[in-house]
Amino acid sequence: MSLLTIEGVTGGYGGADILHGVDLRVGPGEIVVIIGPNGAGKSTLMKAAFGLVTIREGAVLFERRDITRLRPDQIVREGVSYVPQERNVFPSMTVHENLEMGAFIRDDDIRPQLDKIYDLFPRLGERRDQVAGSMSGGERQMLAMGRALMLEPKLLLLDEPTAGLSPLFMDQTFERIQSINRTGIGILMVEQNAKQALAICDRGYVLTMGRNRVEDTGASLLANKDVAEMFLGG
């Protein structure tokens, strides 16, 4: 059974269509990566899974439930969390408050989950009373992921999690993504840094001009000559 199924989705942001009949699947506990050139509709495809795109045709299913027409605040309740690429923290609020806001819709005791996140990102634990706006890009990315994990989602959507990070933080971020995944959370991410992303993923999709181009396991895509030429810098 699939966690997330996107079937023949056509749509965009109200104007011209950006996606043209795209298919995508994420199985439980899988890491799936979307790669492709700029303007291929990678982020749009991911946003389509979170109610942020006007879908004209096709369907989005989460655990067999049709979520095509649901709003983001409804999809969050189904067990999907989304980390935007930019502006993904509440800058004037502390680390702790950011995480609390991630858990806004929970009514139970969130302390065990907070402890888990501080375990996963010790840096956040050290800085729990620091204001998010004063943290470095790498720390903010951790906080953004931590915020999204507060709801203990089954699927985590990451939009270019390493964009703008230094190589050191990039490696750390990929490691964190793997540790999150090891707790059983499925991950769908869009990534510019295709080589590293394909190396840690189970499967990858290559998108061009809003259409599926290639779909394969991460290892096979890395070995694929065409893909290498196009996106991996030879």
Next chain:
Amino acid sequence: MLMDFLQVGLYGVVLGSILTLGAIGVSLIYGILRFAHFAHGDLMALGAYFALSLVVGLGFPVWASAPFAIVAAALAAIAIDQIVYRRLRRVEPVILLISSFGIAIALRSIIQLVWGPHNQVYVKGIQMPWRVGDLIVKPDHVWIVLGAVVLVIALHLFLTRTKTGKAMRAMSDNMDLALVSGIPAERVIMATWAVGGGLAAVAGIFLAMDTRLHPVMGWSVLLPVFAAAILGGIGRPYGAIAGGMVIGMAMELSTMIIDPTYKPAVAFGLMVLMLIVRPQGLFKGNA
């Protein structure tokens, strides 16, 4: 000369307290809905008149009428938002701004129709002032300043300790992220109007205690209220507290040098100066 300065400074603190309570609401609403709420002054007046109904109709003292006026003004603010502003949320903020102008005129007319166009006061007769040294202190002034302090502390606790208060800050920080986190925007917006409207009612009652009730009382204080909000960096309720005090002080202290008629001009001048020199407000921020 020093005594004069202290005496006028006291008036400044009193006016500052009133302006602060109004400016916090303007700032909160701007932070979350991104429009300048021009009906806020008249909302203050409405709150003052709600209290008057209990004072005159039922013989309540002012302090006992205040809770009723707070609740009634909060409900009125929520109702206005639901009936008028909510439908306009998806259009340009300037349309909301103009519509709030319309609401301001409507509120003023309703006040005139219901309570009459003449000057009114809560308590007739002269209040005996206290003398502290050479300083003349009216009991009302003490209540106004104490009331403002208590409400500012309560607001701080609300914004930092409660889930709804934190959600307000989150929405004002990053609306898109608040939405994808599942924060129920419409419910938080309602809470924002309740807080803004309630504080406006208190500001209106205090203003009426300090001066008198009149249908245009709110409209005429709107400019200094906005000056205070802008001085503090609009969208930042904490800045509004400082902004209110600075504007209140500046307006009262200016009367030592120039004719009191120009008090609003002082507020206006400071606002314009601020917009030219430091449009982000007195305090650094990210907004």
